[in-house]
Amino acid sequence: MKLGTSAIIGGLLFALAIFVGLFAPWLAHTDPVMGANLMNAEEPPSWIWWFGTDAQGRDIYSRVVHGARISLTVGIVSQLVNSIIGVTLGLTAGYWGGWWDDVVNGLTNLMLAIPSLIFALAIMAVLGPGLTSLLIALGLTNWSFTCRIARASTLSLKSQGYVQAARVLGYGDLRIMITQLLPNMVGPIIVIGTLGMGGAVLAEASLSFLGLGIRPPYPSWGSMLSEARDQITTAPWLSVFPGLAIFLTVLGLNLLGDGLRDVLDPQSRSRRT
Amino acid sequence: MTTAPLIEVEDLRIDLDDGANHVAAVEGVSFRIDRGETFGLVGESGCGKSITALALIGLLRRPLSVAAGAIRFEAREIQRLSAAEQRALRGNRIAMIFQEPMTALNPVSPVGRQIAEMFVLHKGKSWREANQLAVEALASVRVPAPERRVKDYPHQLSGGMRQRVMIAIALACDPDLLIADEPTTALDVTVQAEIIELMRNLCAERGTAILMISHDLGLVANVCRRVGVMYAGRIVEERRSDDIFSACAHPYTQGLVDSLPRLGSRAALGRSRLREIAGVVPAIADFPAGCRFNPRCAQATEICRTTAPETTWLGAGGLVRCHHHA
Ligand SMILES: Nc1ncnc2c1ncn2[C@@H]1O[C@H](COP(=O)(O)OP(=O)(O)OP(=O)(O)O)[C@@H](O)[C@H]1O
Ligand code: SF4
Ligand SMILES: [Mg+2]
Numbered sequence: 001m002k003l004g005t006s007a008i009i010g011g012l013l014f015a016l017a018i019f020v021g022l023f024a025p026w027l028a029h030t031d032p033v034m035g036a037n038l039m040n041a042e043e044p045p046s047w048i049w050w051f052g053t054d055a056q057g058r059d060i061y062s063r064v065v066h067g068a069r070i071s072l073t074v075g076i077v078s079q080l081v082n083s084i085i086g087v088t089l090g091l092t093a094g095y096w097g098g099w100w101d102d103v104v105n106g107l108t109n110l111m112l113a114i115p116s117l118i119f120a121l122a123i124m125a126v127l128g129p130g131l132t133s134l135l136i137a138l139g140l141t142n143w144s145f146t147c148r149i150a151r152a153s154t155l156s157l158k159s160q161g162y163v164q165a166a167r168v169l170g171y172g173d174l175r176i177m178i179t180q181l182l183p184n185m186v187g188p189i190i191v192i193g194t195l196g197m198g199g200a201v202l203a204e205a206s207l208s209f210l211g212l213g214i215r216p217p218y219p220s221w222g223s224m225l226s227e228a229r230d231q232i233t234t235a236p237w238l239s240v241f242p243g244l245a246i247f248l249t250v251l252g253l254n255l256l257g258d259g260l261r262d263v264l265d266p267q268s269r270s271r272r273t
Numbered sequence: 274m275t276t277a278p279l280i281e282v283e284d285l286r287i288d289l290d291d292g293a294n295h296v297a298a299v300e301g302v303s304f305r306i307d308r309g310e311t312f313g314l315v316g317e318s319g320c321g322k323s324i325t326a327l328a329l330i331g332l333l334r335r336p337l338s339v340a341a342g343a344i345r346f347e348a349r350e351i352q353r354l355s356a357a358e359q360r361a362l363r364g365n366r367i368a369m370i371f372q373e374p375m376t377a378l379n380p381v382s383p384v385g386r387q388i389a390e391m392f393v394l395h396k397g398k399s400w401r402e403a404n405q406l407a408v409e410a411l412a413s414v415r416v417p418a419p420e421r422r423v424k425d426y427p428h429q430l431s432g433g434m435r436q437r438v439m440i441a442i443a444l445a446c447d448p449d450l451l452i453a454d455e456p457t458t459a460l461d462v463t464v465q466a467e468i469i470e471l472m473r474n475l476c477a478e479r480g481t482a483i484l485m486i487s488h489d490l491g492l493v494a495n496v497c498r499r500v501g502v503m504y505a506g507r508i509v510e511e512r513r514s515d516d517i518f519s520a521c522a523h524p525y526t527q528g529l530v531d532s533l534p535r536l537g538s539r540a541a542l543g544r545s546r547l548r549e550i551a552g553v554v555p556a557i558a559d560f561p562a563g564c565r566f567n568p569r570c571a572q573a574t575e576i577c578r579t580t581a582p583e584t585t586w587l588g589a590g591g592l593v594r595c596h597h598h599a
Contacts, residue, residue, distance in 0.1 A: 161376030167332060169364030169442065170394060179390065183381045 007259020013252025017245075021068035028062035032219045042235050052237035054227070063219040064241050070220040071249065074134055075201040081139030082200075083193045086146025091177055091185075093147075094154025104147065111144040117203055124212040134213050138200050146192050153185035160184075187264030191257050198253030205246050221246045277348055278305040279449055279482050280329065280367075285342035287324055287333065287506075289557055298337065298557050299325055299506040306450065309480040311473075313493030313514070315529065316503035317554045322486045325503075326452050329484070330367050331359040346450075365395040368443035370436070370472075372455040377439055378427040384438045385411070385423025391445040410441040414471060433464035440472055444481065451476055454486045469496060490529045494518070499590070502526045505554055505565035512591040522585075522593040524570050525550070564596065572597050 003011075020027060029050075037057040045052045051060035093104035111119070120137040127133035157163055163180045171179070207213035208222025216223050221242040228238030287299035299321040306312045314322045327333050329344055331351050344351045346362065354362070371377050379387060388410050389403035398406065404423070411419035414437040427435055436456065443451055453472060457465040473496055476483050487493050493500055494514040501511045502525065510523040521527055528550040552569040555561060561568055567577040574597065582594045 161371065161373050162379040165371065165377040165439075166379075167363075168330060168369045169391065170360045170362070171364075171390075172360060175394070179382065180379055184379070 004259045004262050006255040007263065010252045010255025010257070010259055013248055014256055017068055017072060017249045017252065020065055021072045024065045024069050028059075028065045030059045030062045032058065032063045032066040033217045042231075044235075045237050051241040052235065054235070054238055055231070060224075060237060060241055063224060064221070064245050067219040067221045067224060067242060067245065068249075070131065070214055070218070071201050071204055071222075071246070074131070074138060074204040074220075075197045075249075075253075078135050078138035078142070078200045078204075079193055079197040081135070082141075082143040082196060083146050083189060085140070086143035086192075087150045087182070087185075087189060089143070090147040090150025090152075091154050091181060094151040095158065095173065095177060095181065101151075104151070108144045108147050111141065116141040116144075117206060120203060120207060121210075121212065124207055129212050129215050131214065134204060134207065137207070138203055142196055142199065142203075145196070146189060149188050149192055150185060153188065154181055157181050157184055187260075191261045191264060194253055194257035194260060198250040198257070201246065201249055201253070276307065278345075279308045279310070279347065280484075281305040281343075281345045281348075282325075282329070283343045283345070285325065285328060285344065286340045287321065287328055288338055288340035289336055290338070291336040294558050296557050296560070297340065297506060299328075302342070302503075302506075302508050304501050304508065304511065306482050306484060308449065309477075309482055310499070311476075311483040311485065311497040313485045313487065313497035313500045314503055314508075315487060315490045315493050315500055317488065319554050319556075320503045321506045322503055323454055326369065326454055326484065326486060329452065330363050330369065332363075361395070364391060364443075364448075365446045366448050367450045367452065368446070368448040369452040369454065370439045370443045370456050372458050375427075375432065375435065375459065378435060380427055383424050383426055384430070385425075388423070388438070388442050388445055391442055395446045406445070407441075410445050411438070413444075413475065414438070414441045416441075432460050433468060436460060436464075436468050437471065440468070440475065444475055444479070447479060448481060450482045450484060452484045452486070455488070456485075457492075458487075490517070491533050502529065505560055506557070507565065507594065508592075509566065509595065510591075510593045512587075513589055516589065516591060520599075522587060522591070522598040523595050524572050524597075525566050527599075564594075 039057060042053060042055055049059055049061070051064060053059055054063075089104045089107070093101040119141040123137035123140065124133055127136060157180070163176060166176050166180050204213055204220060205222030205225065208220045209226045211226060214220035214223045216227050224242040225239055228235070228242070232239050282305070283303050285299060285302040286297050289296050289298040302321075302325060304312065314325065316322055324333060324337055327337075328339050329351070331354070333339060339352055346367065351359065351362075378384065385404060385407045388407035389400065392398040392403035392406050393400060407423055408419045411422055416422050416434060416437050422430075427438075430438065451472070456472065457468050460468060469492070472483070475481070483497065485493055485496055490500070490502075494517055497514055499511065500514050500517055501508045502523065503509065504525050510521065510526045512521065517526065518530055521530055532550060550569060555565065555568070561578070563579045564570070564573070564577045564582050567573040570577065576596050580596075582596045585593050585595070585598060587593060
């Protein structure tokens with residue numbers, strides 16, 4: 001198995017983001033919310049204030065570091081929920097077919113017809129802002145690609161000899177799905193999941209920017225951008241650093257997803273021996 | 274005195290219904306296999322051997338279905354069993370190995386795990402016990418260093434090794450019947466012989482009955498005590514293997530026998546082909562009226578084109594379906 005350059009760069013960026021998120025309390029210089037001190041308001045980046053400070057004198061570096069926690073939690077958890085929903089629906093629809101397949105197809109087409117951000121926006125409007133509603137809104141609205149992939153993989157895997165053989169050996173439906181079908185489609189599912197995670201980080205930022213996600217003063221990258229809106233000319237560092245954090249994380253996830261696609265491609269799998 | 278057969282197929286008819294056509298792909302097929310016995314089904318491609326085998330384990334799907342007749346395993350009718358009861362038979366009491374050892378194993382699962390799964394599924398073993406039994410199962414099919422091989426993935430094994438693994442999986446639960454559908458067609462000749470020998474010995478040791486399916490009359494006659502010759506969805510002749518070369522009664526069987534290379538040159542030529550019978554098997558939708566072999570038969574007369582021949586019982590449990598049998 002040989003990882004390409006893009007997978008390595010993407011993986012390192014994502015690993016960095018995870019590291020920062022995990023060790024945020026140790027990496028941060030000050031408390032991201034309470035560490036306000038009007039004496040240090042709107043300091044530009046310097047040796048003391050790496051990323052500068054905001055109008056309340058809070059350290060932007062510390063806030064970006066803590067923001068990683070929220071952005072990554074939302075990205076990972078919501079995409080995990082999406083993957084589980086998508087795989088469950090796609091796998092069962094492809095395997096059983098019939099009316100259940102029609103139902104799942106209808107749902108998938110519905111989800112694909114409505115932009116998922118609009119859908120999430122509507123859910124947020126009903127549930128109100130906050131981390132939990134963000135997880136629900138983003139976790140329920142972006143499973144259609146995973147579902148499609150899982151269904152298509154199931155349809156092509158179903159006629160494979162080993163799936164037929166499993167039936168002959170007395171495997172039940174559930175056992176066939178779990179042992180024969182699922183492990184043979186994890187590659188594309190992981191690729192879609194990685195790319196979707198990047199999408200979820202971006203969606204969290206968008207919703208928070210619109211004031212529907214994480215509310216200030218809690219630092220998510222999106223809410224920080226939202227707060228920095230008015231000072232973009234006077235204190236550009238307020239937008240640049242959270243923006244950079246979003247950019248690098250999403251770039252990392254996309255590179256990783258693309259790189260994994262090359263590695264996990266079923267054809268390259270059968271070629272390596 | 275006769276004991277109850279292990280499996281008994283009576284007047285089986287399998288229909289193919291794909292919307293446009295509704296035709297019988299298999300018709301009037303009857304045979305029985307006793308405990309520990311070996312029975313072979315021979316015939317050209319498309320004559321219905323594989324779908325007959327699938328019917329035996331209750332796995333005919335969608336366009337195909339059992340339309341008439343009965344299949345009794347230990348006097349219980351397979352079609353009357355619930356889905357769960359059928360699953361409990363499959364892989365446990367009736368096992369099956371296929372032509373394609375390349376594709377019949379899950380590529381992302383170690384072979385040991387695939388063997389162990391059978392013990393977990395059918396014998397209620399823990400994974401720890403099952404993994405131990407998997408090593409023993411691999412050893413029993415003469416795979417060298419089984420404790421290391423269990424961790425291998427299918428792509429790390431040769432075709433012959435994979436077919437051994439398939440046999441280990443099939444025989445894991447000590448089934449009463451092993452169905453072998455062209456088990457060696459995809460392998461080269463020397464490996465073929467080893468695999469057949471292994472399968473035959475293991476089944477003989479354990480008293481497992483074999484239903485062997487193949488194009489190759491020579492191979493089947495060599496492995497099985499009795500042979501059923503199928504043509505276009507019907508069994509046209511059933512004989513003891515000892516009799517089939519010397520005294521076959523059906524013109525089609527005679528054609529098969531004649532198309533076999535002479536003894537000795539067989540191994541050199543590999544699998545026998547049925548080139549010497551002129552013509553091809555008709556597609557299901559255009560089975561001719563009367564005897565289905567009549568367009569290709571040299572002995573065909575008027576009655577062959579209008580009336581399907583009845584079964585004629587020969588001595589020693591043999592039967593033939595031909596108006597002008599030898
Ligand atoms: N799933 C299916 N749908 C439609 N027709 C089928 C299906 N499976 C088998 N058939 C048809 O049923 C007939 C018998 O098929 P079967 O597979 O039993 O032949 P066979 O004797 O095993 O041939 P081979 O030696 O090539 O394996 C064939 O004409 C085939 O086209
Ligand atoms: S019944 Fe007639 S056509 Fe059929 S095999 Fe016998 S002789 Fe030939
Ligand atoms: Mg076949």
